[in-house]
Amino acid sequence: MRDTSDLGNMKDAVMAAIIDLAEEHKDVVMLEADLMTCLGSTGFKKKFPERFYNCGIAEANMVGVAAGLSSMGFVPFADSFGVFSSRRVYDQFFLSVNYAKQRVHLIGTDPGVVAQVNGGTHMPFEDIALMRQIPDLIIIDPSDGQSCYELIRQAYESGHSSYIRVGRRGITHRYPVGTKIELGKGIVLTEGDDVAIIAEGETLVNEAVKAVEILKEKGIKATLVDMHTIKPLDTELIEKLAKKTGRILVCENGRYAGGLGEAVAGHLAKVNPTKMDFVSVGEKFGEVGNLSYLIKAFNFSAEDIAAKAEALVK
């Protein structure tokens, strides 16, 4: 397995995965929507010019073309900002790709607050909810470079379509190469009996890691899970967490309605109703700002997470 610890940005991990897959599999093709330099797919174009197509600023057509290519036996990776990969092409991705049982990996970059200075118009909070409506679709939101690389490869191997929710700039190196990273299986980062925190995505997992330390100082022992795969949901682990702690806080860089929190709550409502709370976005649209401002503005900070976890315990 490739070691990604030398990569400087999440986009490098995304492109390393796609280029490595393309080296190994002739069916891998890549489609862009005029964001080649943003994701760094220029590297793919250079290496496989006959398998790279820039579709211009026409995302709906790009996803339709990807669907047609899939019907010809290719496995397209198509890229745009998350707002366009979800809201703008939803019907095309829903029908031409998924309803038609085609296989396309759609990359939606800059999820939620990660959109920073491009948000609010470019700040996708609702992509998780939208993508959760699509049967058999895989949704991943990796929290570090190594898991990003490995989960994209596993999504390809799964034979399903996927929505890859990922940041571009900067990178967290959380998992050394060799760590067991498995699609559909959350990773337990810390163990504790008082409360379980389920977090998704780089920003919220990073904040949650800090929150666990804050809680520790207060004598609260928290289990923390990196739920890198939103669909299919690791219900087995969720049930274990509910049984173990009886209190679950779900943290997501997205909207509450239809998000990971509701998915967890919906499952537990059926099998083991559990005391829960959520760190997510409610009735608010996105806005511009740098990451530290936005983390505070949307109450995503380690302090916010710790406060909610503490309230659950009390």
Place this chain on the structure above:
Amino acid sequence: MVEFIHLRKETQMLDLQTLEMLEKKAKEIRISTINEIAHLGKGHIGGAMSIVEILTYLYYHEMNIDSSNPKKEGRDRFVCSKGHAGPAVYATLADKGYFPADWLLTLNKGGTNLPSHCDMTKTPGVDFTTGSLGQGASAAAGIALGQKIKGESSFTYLIVGDGESQEGQIWEMAEFASTHKLGNLIAFTDFNRMQLDGYTKDVINMDNIDTRWLGFNWHVQRINGHDFTQLDYAIQQAKLATDRPSMIICDTIKSWGYKPGVGVTANHSMAVSEEDAKVAIAALEGGCV
């Protein structure tokens, strides 16, 4: 400029025997289509009937396909982007032997393999799922691109509606296909001048459709879409234009061959009784459309 019908040296005229075969097949497909819809009692009769000659020509005289091997490698592909014309596609595929003819009477009934709109996961011989207008066009461009990447000499044939061409995705596809020089993509516009709410001119005007496609750098021809000799000529010419995709604007009449629907603004999807069907079929068999 739009290339109006004029014969070129390399064009072979359609021989009389083939022409008679195609006309006979078109009549049979029309009758099957009417029967499918009448058995259900209602359906998209108008837009199904207007594409019958295009379908007949492609399936009986043009495409490299094999109904005993619907997924044959290297075959030509067909996408009916106006997916609601499914009943005419199904009548054609059944006659070609892709599935038993008795499936036709299951159209749109629970558990059927023949849903209202074309579905590649259900119907043998359907190359792509359509129904949300505009989407089949992009899929066809993707298929044509895939054929090129694979180095195939095959073609992708696409039918879009004139009403459907109000969708922005059609024009996103148009610029993509010409930029990537998809000379193996041959499209038809079923220019029947009508849409669900009435005449296109009264909803969104689709005039100058030929110059619109010319503007997108397509090879453009305009023909009578119910005339096999014109279809024959236009497709041969389209295949010669290897450096760009082709659009053949087909002037057609919505519901052509099902008389009760001709000129009726509600003919997009209408009730078709067994009695109406009998009268229309008798007229077709008597040589009238």
